[in-house]
Amino acid sequence: MTQNRPWTPYLLILPSVAFLALLFIVPLVQTLWLAVSSDGSPSLDNMQRMVADINFTNSLRNTFLLTLAVVPVQIAIALAMGTMVSKVGTGRETILWIWTIPLGISDLAAGLVWLSILQNTGYFNTILFSLGLIERQTGWLSYQTPVALFFAIAVAEIWRGTAIVMVIIVAGLNQVPKEFKEAAEIFGAGPWTRFRKITLPLIRPALQSALILRTVLAFEVFAVVYALGGRNFPVLVGEAYNWQNQNQNYGVAAAYAVLIMIISLSATLIYLKALKVDPERLP
Amino acid sequence: MANIVIDRVRKSFGAFQALKEVSLTINDGEFVSLLGPSGCGKTTLLRIIAGLETASRGDIRIGDKSVIGLAPKDRGLAMVFQNYAVFPHMTVYENVAFGLRRQKADETRVKAQVAKAAGLLHIEQYLDRYPNKLSGGQRQRVAVARALAVEPKVLLMDEPLSNLDALLRLEMRTELKTVLQSAGTTTIYVTHDQTEAMGLSDRIAVMHGGIVEQVGSPVDVYNHPATRFVGGFIGNPPMNFIKVPVSNGKVVVGADHLPVPREAGAEVVLGLRGEAVELSSLPQGLEMKVRVAEPMGSHLLLTGSIHDQPVRVILPASETVKNGDTIGLKLDSQRITWLSPESGKSYSAEMA
Amino acid sequence: MNEQTLTQNSASGAPRSPASFASSSRWLLWSGIIMLCAWVLVPIYLVALGALGGRQGVYQWPKSFLPTGISLEPFILFLTTEGVVHSFFNSLGAAGITVALSILLGAPAGYALARYNFWGKDSYRLLVLLTRAFPLAILALPLTVSFIRLGLYDTVLGVGLIHTVLALPFAALVTQGIFLGVPKELEEAAWVFGCTRLQAFFKVVAPLALPGLVATAVFAFVISWNEVFAASVLTVRNRTLTAYLLTVLSESPMHYRFAGGLLLILPSVVFIFAVRRYLFAIWGISSK
Numbered sequence: 001m002t003q004n005r006p007w008t009p010y011l012l013i014l015p016s017v018a019f020l021a022l023l024f025i026v027p028l029v030q031t032l033w034l035a036v037s038s039d040g041s042p043s044l045d046n047m048q049r050m051v052a053d054i055n056f057t058n059s060l061r062n063t064f065l066l067t068l069a070v071v072p073v074q075i076a077i078a079l080a081m082g083t084m085v086s087k088v089g090t091g092r093e094t095i096l097w098i099w100t101i102p103l104g105i106s107d108l109a110a111g112l113v114w115l116s117i118l119q120n121t122g123y124f125n126t127i128l129f130s131l132g133l134i135e136r137q138t139g140w141l142s143y144q145t146p147v148a149l150f151f152a153i154a155v156a157e158i159w160r161g162t163a164i165v166m167v168i169i170v171a172g173l174n175q176v177p178k179e180f181k182e183a184a185e186i187f188g189a190g191p192w193t194r195f196r197k198i199t200l201p202l203i204r205p206a207l208q209s210a211l212i213l214r215t216v217l218a219f220e221v222f223a224v225v226y227a228l229g230g231r232n233f234p235v236l237v238g239e240a241y242n243w244q245n246q247n248q249n250y251g252v253a254a255a256y257a258v259l260i261m262i263i264s265l266s267a268t269l270i271y272l273k274a275l276k277v278d279p280e281r282l283p
Numbered sequence: 284m285a286n287i288v289i290d291r292v293r294k295s296f297g298a299f300q301a302l303k304e305v306s307l308t309i310n311d312g313e314f315v316s317l318l319g320p321s322g323c324g325k326t327t328l329l330r331i332i333a334g335l336e337t338a339s340r341g342d343i344r345i346g347d348k349s350v351i352g353l354a355p356k357d358r359g360l361a362m363v364f365q366n367y368a369v370f371p372h373m374t375v376y377e378n379v380a381f382g383l384r385r386q387k388a389d390e391t392r393v394k395a396q397v398a399k400a401a402g403l404l405h406i407e408q409y410l411d412r413y414p415n416k417l418s419g420g421q422r423q424r425v426a427v428a429r430a431l432a433v434e435p436k437v438l439l440m441d442e443p444l445s446n447l448d449a450l451l452r453l454e455m456r457t458e459l460k461t462v463l464q465s466a467g468t469t470t471i472y473v474t475h476d477q478t479e480a481m482g483l484s485d486r487i488a489v490m491h492g493g494i495v496e497q498v499g500s501p502v503d504v505y506n507h508p509a510t511r512f513v514g515g516f517i518g519n520p521p522m523n524f525i526k527v528p529v530s531n532g533k534v535v536v537g538a539d540h541l542p543v544p545r546e547a548g549a550e551v552v553l554g555l556r557g558e559a560v561e562l563s564s565l566p567q568g569l570e571m572k573v574r575v576a577e578p579m580g581s582h583l584l585l586t587g588s589i590h591d592q593p594v595r596v597i598l599p600a601s602e603t604v605k606n607g608d609t610i611g612l613k614l615d616s617q618r619i620t621w622l623s624p625e626s627g628k629s630y631s632a633e634m635a
Numbered sequence: 636m637n638e639q640t641l642t643q644n645s646a647s648g649a650p651r652s653p654a655s656f657a658s659s660s661r662w663l664l665w666s667g668i669i670m671l672c673a674w675v676l677v678p679i680y681l682v683a684l685g686a687l688g689g690r691q692g693v694y695q696w697p698k699s700f701l702p703t704g705i706s707l708e709p710f711i712l713f714l715t716t717e718g719v720v721h722s723f724f725n726s727l728g729a730a731g732i733t734v735a736l737s738i739l740l741g742a743p744a745g746y747a748l749a750r751y752n753f754w755g756k757d758s759y760r761l762l763v764l765l766t767r768a769f770p771l772a773i774l775a776l777p778l779t780v781s782f783i784r785l786g787l788y789d790t791v792l793g794v795g796l797i798h799t800v801l802a803l804p805f806a807a808l809v810t811q812g813i814f815l816g817v818p819k820e821l822e823e824a825a826w827v828f829g830c831t832r833l834q835a836f837f838k839v840v841a842p843l844a845l846p847g848l849v850a851t852a853v854f855a856f857v858i859s860w861n862e863v864f865a866a867s868v869l870t871v872r873n874r875t876l877t878a879y880l881l882t883v884l885s886e887s888p889m890h891y892r893f894a895g896g897l898l899l900i901l902p903s904v905v906f907i908f909a910v911r912r913y914l915f916a917i918w919g920i921s922s923k
Binding site: 006020034106260 | 664667668671672674675676679681684685694695696700739740741743746747750751753755756759762763767771772773774775776778796797800803804807857861862863864868877881884889892893895896899904906908914915
């Protein structure tokens with residue numbers, strides 16, 4: 001029947017292709033062109049202005065450090081969650097629901113949530129105060145405390161972004177047949193060996209897509225930072241936003257956008273290469 | 284009611300030829316099985332008849348009208364699918380009524396037809412239930428009832444019993460036979476299970492590698508296989524094939540000299556059903572070396588060799604033969620099939 | 636007898652180990668689970684306290700962890716602040732457009748991917764996957780210019796369009812999985828029993844795929860509802876809630892910020908609850 005009307009599938013994908021062409025491919029090309037042109041002719045002016053900007057090095061370093069700090073912790077917590085919940089019978093549904101709540105929370109909201117905890121008269125200081133660790137209200141989110149601010153942002157990001165990794169990993173774990181683990185157990189593998197030799201290799205595809213997704217999102221970090229630290233902690237997307245909205249300089253904003261794209265794409269490629277998934281070695 | 288003519292139908296998927304050139308005529312009211320191993324093209328052929336697949340070449344006529352290019356719904360047929368394909372979001376009643384309602388039948392007729400089909404298949408008490416509350420066997424009944432309710436010109440069945448367990452399969456087989464006999468619908472039944480095909484069919488078309496190897500009544504196909512493949516595929520144990528030398532147009536079998544067809548060369552393949560033998564003595568009988576003797580209760584199954592070629596034969600349970608014995612066999616000369624060693628075809632089939 | 640005990644033991648998850656060890660590892664497991672649940676829930680509880688505590692609550696020191704001195708009043712006050720309701724409805728509008736477009740455009744593509752083999756299928760899948768490797772919201776930057784030209788700048792429709800770019804690839808991949816989950820035989824049975832392709836789709840495929848499609852729609856909604864960057868770049872007056880909060884963030888008092896945070900969280904939490912059964916199936920599919 002496929003041969004009867006070979007154009008049917010094309011008719012079905014056409015609207016989405018047209019849409020993505022108009023609103024994904026075109027702006028993508030526009031961004032690239034905007035970044036490497038000036039007044040309609042090729043030039044590296046925007047790139048140079050970006051690199052020369054006072055916040056450039058900081059924002060680049062901050063974004064990278066944040067990604068490096070956040071993504072591994074998220075993966076680790078998600079794996080712990082997945083392993084724990086696989087041992088639970090009743091209550092599993094409820095636990096999973098609670099753990100997935102942050103999935104629906106925006107990065108802006110997450111920033112605001114942690115602001116309520118970490119602000120000067122917040123709950124974090126209350127705890128430290130009652131433990132006698134501090135004597136008065138202490139600021140954690142100002143430009144004078146960059147390390148504390150970094151950790152605050154990292155915690156908020158971990159809090160919000162772990163859910164999606166967990167969901168992907170649990171979905172992956174659900175597809176691993178129980179027999180494999182049981183077989184390994186019968187042949188004398190301990191829990192740690194089972195996890196490393198059986199579980200991890202089998203959820204490799206899930207891990208790969210979780211890593212790609214989270215890393216790309218981590219390089220896009222913006223609203224959490226803005227909500228917690230305002231402009232005290234420059235990150236790449238924040239800089240793009242400022243150049244666009246405050247400075248009305250679309251060229252430099254585009255240069256930032258291209259830089260973020262290059263980093264995201266490279267990260268994706270590295271993950272694809274490093275965690276090569278061989279379909280023949282999966283069940 | 285209608286006859287079906289399958290006229291030189293071919294089908295290829297890319298470079299793979301699923302059907303090489305199949306012609307077959309099914310008479311009005313006849314029950315024909317397409318029997319063969321998986322990948323032989325039987326399901327493809329059925330799907331082409333249904334309109335779910337398009338033939339690369341050839342013609343299909345139902346009731347003398349070509350249905351090439353017609354959508355499945357316009358072919359006047361009904362189908363029972365391998366996985367039942369009972370709609371899970373509809374009650375059993377709605378499932379059985381589905382085809383009728385598509386035909387815009389008025390509700391009194393729908394009601395009457397559903398009641399009739401449900402009665403035939405004994406599912407009246409489930410009509411208000413949803414299929415996921417039913418067992419596999421019950422779903423199968425719903426699928427058959429849905430097909431019969433529309434009183435189709437042609438009924439197509441694609442391995443309808445293969446997902447049932449052995450006991451249920453036997454029960455449904457018997458029931459299908461009763462139900463379909465009373466309906467008198469032209470039926471094409473795809474199966475890889477020879478006992479189903481033998482038990483249900485008026486005629487069997489044995490398929491292999493995209494061609495029809497033989498069409499005939501179950502007894503005919505069993506006793507006079509047209510090819511080595513058919514003999515080997517049908518029957519349990521499969522037909523034995525023993526290559527024997529020919530001298531002066533005869534083959535020496537123990538004390539007997541059996542005449543072979545005139546076309547035979549220096550050697551001929553003797554096709555022998557396992558049960559077409561009697562125990563005799565040596566040297567009057569054909570010598571068989573028994574490797575394993577298995578008493579099966581109803582009969583005695585012997586595995587061994589004749590002329591150094593592997594064979595399996597069946598003797599009455601009362602005979603006593605032990606592992607390692609050498610015995611003599613008397614062949615029922617009426618039930619021997621002579622085949623060409625080169626083409627693998629039987630001489631009688633080559634002539635026809 | 637021996638075998639019996641062995642299997643029973645391994646069923647309870649602690650083979651050949653004394654009962655005390657089993658119960659202590661059980662205890663460890665549950666305290667871990669409860670800690671992680673608290674890690675998720677407590678911050679939400681605290682921001683709710685902040686949102687409902689008003690001005691006094693914010694400056695109270697040291698803080699009480701108990702819900703004392705809270706009322707809905709500060710939250711209602713926040714809601715009646717100029718721009719909040721407007722931006723709330725803008726967010727709803729943009730999310731509605733995103734849901735409609737990503738299902739209308741994505742579901743047919745998902746159906747094609749699930750049911751047909753066609754030349755270019757792999758390239759299409761690649762295009763869809765490619766969008767995932769890009770920080771899509773960034774694409775709002777060059778769109779500013781064309782949106783101004785087209786009159787889409789600073790409109791809810793414009794925001795909905797760019798959010799659809801985010802949600803559409805997701806919708807296509809997820810609906811592919813959903814349609815693959817509807818057995819092809821059911822559709823074929825519908826054809827054989829008198830349906831055209833379109834009738835078969837609406838009578839058989841659509842009802843069976845509906846829960847999954849609803850879940851996809853909810854996800855599209857959440858994606859749009861939560862997006863900050865593109866919405867902020869593409870709007871000035873017709874802000875979505877996220878964009879509004881982002882721009883007024885620095886000049887609003889703390890309890891307003893917390894109220895805004897709570898307002899952002901509430902619908903998402905409800906939606907995630909609504910689709911919790913599909914979360915794992917969906918991500919299992921779309922992460923392939």
